[in-house]
Amino acid sequence: MSNFFDPWLMLxxxxxxxxxxxxxxxxxxxxxxxxxxxxSPLMPxxxxxxxxxxxxxxxxQNASAILASGSQVVLSVGxxxxxxxxxxxxxxxxxxxxxxxxxTVSIEVGMQVTDVEILYHLPYVRYR
Numbered sequence: 001m002s003n004f005f006d007p008w009l010m011l012x013x014x015x016x017x018x019x020x021x022x023x024x025x026x027x028x029x030x031x032x033x034x035x036x037x038x039x040s041p042l043m044p045x046x047x048x049x050x051x052x053x054x055x056x057x058x059x060x061q062n063a064s065a066i067l068a069s070g071s072q073v074v075l076s077v078g079x080x081x082x083x084x085x086x087x088x089x090x091x092x093x094x095x096x097x098x099x100x101x102x103x104t105v106s107i108e109v110g111m112q113v114t115d116v117e118i119l120y121h122l123p124y125v126r127y128r
Contacts, residue, residue, distance in 0.1 A: 010116075017115045051111055058118045077117070082114035 029036050059066060066073055088109030092102035 008023060013116050018112050052115055054118050057113060079119060081110055081113060085110040 085106050089102050089106035092105040093099070096106065
Protein backbone atom coordinates (compact mmCIF):
# COMPACT_ATOMS: atom_id res chain seq x y z
CA MET A 1 0.00 0.00 0.00
CA SER A 2 1.44 3.38 -0.95
CA ASN A 3 1.60 6.55 1.12
CA PHE A 4 -0.28 8.99 -1.10
CA PHE A 5 -3.37 11.03 -0.42
CA ASP A 6 -6.46 9.43 -1.95
CA PRO A 7 -9.25 12.04 -2.16
CA TRP A 8 -11.92 9.45 -3.05
CA LEU A 9 -11.07 7.37 -0.01
CA MET A 10 -11.20 10.51 2.13
CA LEU A 11 -14.62 11.36 0.65
CA UNK A 12 -15.92 7.88 1.46
CA UNK A 13 -14.69 8.16 5.05
CA UNK A 14 -16.22 11.63 5.40
CA UNK A 15 -19.54 10.33 4.15
CA UNK A 16 -19.38 7.38 6.57
CA UNK A 17 -18.26 9.32 9.62
CA UNK A 18 -19.94 12.70 9.14
CA UNK A 19 -22.85 12.61 6.72
CA UNK A 20 -24.32 9.17 7.45
CA UNK A 21 -24.65 9.73 11.24
CA UNK A 22 -26.16 13.19 10.71
CA UNK A 23 -28.71 11.87 8.22
CA UNK A 24 -29.52 8.89 10.42
CA UNK A 25 -29.96 11.18 13.43
CA UNK A 26 -32.24 13.52 11.49
CA UNK A 27 -34.36 10.61 10.23
CA UNK A 28 -34.61 9.06 13.68
CA UNK A 29 -35.51 12.42 15.21
CA UNK A 30 -38.20 12.94 12.59
CA UNK A 31 -39.77 9.47 12.57
CA UNK A 32 -38.81 7.87 15.91
CA UNK A 33 -38.91 10.81 18.28
CA UNK A 34 -39.89 8.67 21.27
CA UNK A 35 -36.83 6.51 20.82
CA UNK A 36 -34.63 9.59 20.42
CA UNK A 37 -35.97 11.06 23.66
CA UNK A 38 -35.29 7.76 25.43
CA UNK A 39 -31.66 7.36 24.32
CA SER A 40 -30.62 11.04 24.18
CA PRO A 41 -29.26 11.16 27.75
CA LEU A 42 -26.93 8.24 26.97
CA MET A 43 -25.58 9.49 23.64
CA PRO A 44 -22.77 11.77 24.89
CA UNK A 45 -21.29 8.89 26.88
CA UNK A 46 -21.67 6.49 23.95
CA UNK A 47 -20.03 8.98 21.56
CA UNK A 48 -17.04 9.59 23.83
CA UNK A 49 -16.64 5.88 24.58
CA UNK A 50 -16.76 5.01 20.88
CA UNK A 51 -14.10 7.57 19.97
CA UNK A 52 -11.93 6.40 22.89
CA UNK A 53 -12.17 2.78 21.74
CA UNK A 54 -11.41 3.71 18.10
CA UNK A 55 -8.41 5.83 19.06
CA UNK A 56 -7.16 3.42 21.70
CA UNK A 57 -7.36 0.52 19.27
CA UNK A 58 -5.52 2.40 16.53
CA UNK A 59 -2.82 3.60 18.94
CA UNK A 60 -2.37 0.14 20.47
CA GLN A 61 -2.04 -1.53 17.05
CA ASN A 62 0.47 1.06 15.83
CA ALA A 63 2.38 1.97 18.99
CA SER A 64 5.79 1.18 17.53
CA ALA A 65 5.21 3.28 14.39
CA ILE A 66 3.86 6.16 16.49
CA LEU A 67 6.81 6.01 18.88
CA ALA A 68 9.26 5.81 15.99
CA SER A 69 7.89 8.98 14.40
CA GLY A 70 8.15 10.83 17.71
CA SER A 71 7.07 14.40 18.23
CA GLN A 72 6.18 14.89 14.55
CA VAL A 73 3.01 12.79 14.97
CA VAL A 74 2.10 14.36 18.29
CA LEU A 75 2.52 17.88 16.90
CA SER A 76 0.56 17.23 13.70
CA VAL A 77 -2.29 15.47 15.50
CA GLY A 78 -2.41 18.22 18.13
CA UNK A 79 -2.58 20.94 15.46
CA UNK A 80 -5.28 19.10 13.54
CA UNK A 81 -7.47 18.68 16.61
CA UNK A 82 -6.90 22.19 17.87
CA UNK A 83 -7.90 23.57 14.48
CA UNK A 84 -11.02 21.37 14.42
CA UNK A 85 -12.19 22.58 17.81
CA UNK A 86 -11.18 26.18 17.08
CA UNK A 87 -12.80 26.50 13.65
CA UNK A 88 -15.90 24.62 14.78
CA UNK A 89 -16.43 27.25 17.47
CA UNK A 90 -15.36 30.34 15.52
CA UNK A 91 -17.34 29.54 12.38
CA UNK A 92 -20.42 28.73 14.47
CA UNK A 93 -20.18 32.10 16.18
CA UNK A 94 -19.65 33.87 12.83
CA UNK A 95 -22.86 32.21 11.61
CA UNK A 96 -24.70 33.65 14.62
CA UNK A 97 -25.05 30.46 16.64
CA UNK A 98 -25.32 31.02 20.40
CA UNK A 99 -22.32 30.28 22.65
CA UNK A 100 -23.65 27.03 24.11
CA UNK A 101 -24.51 25.61 20.69
CA UNK A 102 -21.18 26.82 19.26
CA UNK A 103 -19.38 24.87 21.99
CA THR A 104 -21.39 21.80 21.08
CA VAL A 105 -20.52 22.22 17.39
CA SER A 106 -16.86 22.67 18.33
CA ILE A 107 -16.82 19.43 20.31
CA GLU A 108 -18.64 17.57 17.54
CA VAL A 109 -16.22 18.81 14.87
CA GLY A 110 -13.26 17.82 17.05
CA MET A 111 -14.71 14.36 17.62
CA GLN A 112 -15.38 13.82 13.91
CA VAL A 113 -11.88 15.01 13.00
CA THR A 114 -10.59 12.29 15.33
CA ASP A 115 -12.71 9.60 13.70
CA VAL A 116 -11.86 10.59 10.14
CA GLU A 117 -8.17 10.89 10.92
CA ILE A 118 -8.01 7.46 12.55
CA LEU A 119 -10.02 5.76 9.79
CA TYR A 120 -8.08 7.39 6.97
CA HIS A 121 -4.54 6.93 8.28
CA LEU A 122 -4.83 3.51 9.88
CA PRO A 123 -4.24 1.50 6.67
CA TYR A 124 -1.16 3.58 5.84
CA VAL A 125 0.42 3.35 9.28
CA ARG A 126 -0.24 -0.37 9.58
CA TYR A 127 1.70 -1.32 6.46
CA ARG A 128 4.78 0.87 6.92
